[in-house]
Amino acid sequence: MSKITTARLQAMKQAGEKIAMITAYDATFATLFEQAGVHAILIGDSLGMVLQGENSTLGVTVDDMAYHTRCVANGSDKAFIVADMPFMSYSSPEQACANAAALVRSGAHMVKLEGGDWLAETVTQLTRQGVPVCGHLGLTPQSVHVFGGFKLQGREADQAEQIKHHARALEAAGIQLLVLECVPSPLAADISRMLSIPVIGIGAGADTDGQVLVMQDALGLTSGYVPRFTKNFLANSGNVKAAIETYVAEVAAGRFPGPEHSFN
Numbered sequence: 434m435s436k437i438t439t440a441r442l443q444a445m446k447q448a449g450e451k452i453a454m455i456t457a458y459d460a461t462f463a464t465l466f467e468q469a470g471v472h473a474i475l476i477g478d479s480l481g482m483v484l485q486g487e488n489s490t491l492g493v494t495v496d497d498m499a500y501h502t503r504c505v506a507n508g509s510d511k512a513f514i515v516a517d518m519p520f521m522s523y524s525s526p527e528q529a530c531a532n533a534a535a536l537v538r539s540g541a542h543m544v545k546l547e548g549g550d551w552l553a554e555t556v557t558q559l560t561r562q563g564v565p566v567c568g569h570l571g572l573t574p575q576s577v578h579v580f581g582g583f584k585l586q587g588r589e590a591d592q593a594e595q596i597k598h599h600a601r602a603l604e605a606a607g608i609q610l611l612v613l614e615c616v617p618s619p620l621a622a623d624i625s626r627m628l629s630i631p632v633i634g635i636g637a638g639a640d641t642d643g644q645v646l647v648m649q650d651a652l653g654l655t656s657g658y659v660p661r662f663t664k665n666f667l668a669n670s671g672n673v674k675a676a677i678e679t680y681v682a683e684v685a686a687g688r689f690p691g692p693e694h695s696f697n
């Protein structure tokens with residue numbers, strides 16, 4: 434695998450090649466996942482839950498993100514590295530630029546922001562100053578208390594239209610990648626067709642340009658509530674690398690996610 438860039442991700446969308454992304458938070462897993470063929474690694478603020486044991490992502494700081502971004506970057510050579518901007522770290526374009534700089538200096542190639550058209554100016558400023566941006570729409574976990582829980586978004590027609598509107602606005606502002614989380618598959622398919630940038634789904638069906646999973650879910654390490662859209666790839670593999678090779682292959686072939694992992 435040659436080095437993955439924004440240009441390569443864009444070319445993959447054009448060619449209809451599916452993008453496989455997974456979270457990682459340290460060098461050991463970053464190296465293994467890259468060897469297994471993942472194109473992009475996300476240092477998700479999900480680390481608040483899976484590493485820190487909190488019940489939301491709201492406590493994660495820019496310093497936490499910078500630390501884990503550096504760990505991942507040190508273990509990775511070819512994968513495209515996306516780091517989450519944590520809760521309240523991008524409330525203004527100026528604040529976003531200062532905090533994104535810390536993540537880029539730690540090794541991120543791109544930063545991810547949760548939210549819609551109100552982030553347009555922030556997206557444009559970051560991009561102008563050299564930081565590519567990934568959007569995140571649908572179930573945006575930093576807004577868990579606004580939603581009243583981690584639930585499917587965009588089920589009603591008016592909600593679905595809103596999500597489409599925000600996707601268009603973010604693309605116009607300059608995002609180069611979009612994550613759609615927990616939305617009905619037909620909506621994710623529409624948005625993936627509508628946008629010219631790659632759309633990465635999680636709980637968004639198979640008709641996006643790629644998939645992302647939290648590594649603990651993909652390896653069946655999550656105890657307690659396991660979301661419907663995840664799959665334990667380790668169960669039928671001998672080791673972690675083989676498990677993630679299977680994930681990459683199933684994403685490429687359009688076999689994961691199946692209907693049982695999706696919402697219609």
Ligand code: KIV
Binds near residue numbers: 456478612614
């Ligand atoms: O924090 C995270 O792991 C994420 C993915 C679930 C998309 O944002």
Ligand code: NA
Binds near residue numbers: 477478479490517
């Ligand atoms: Na996140």
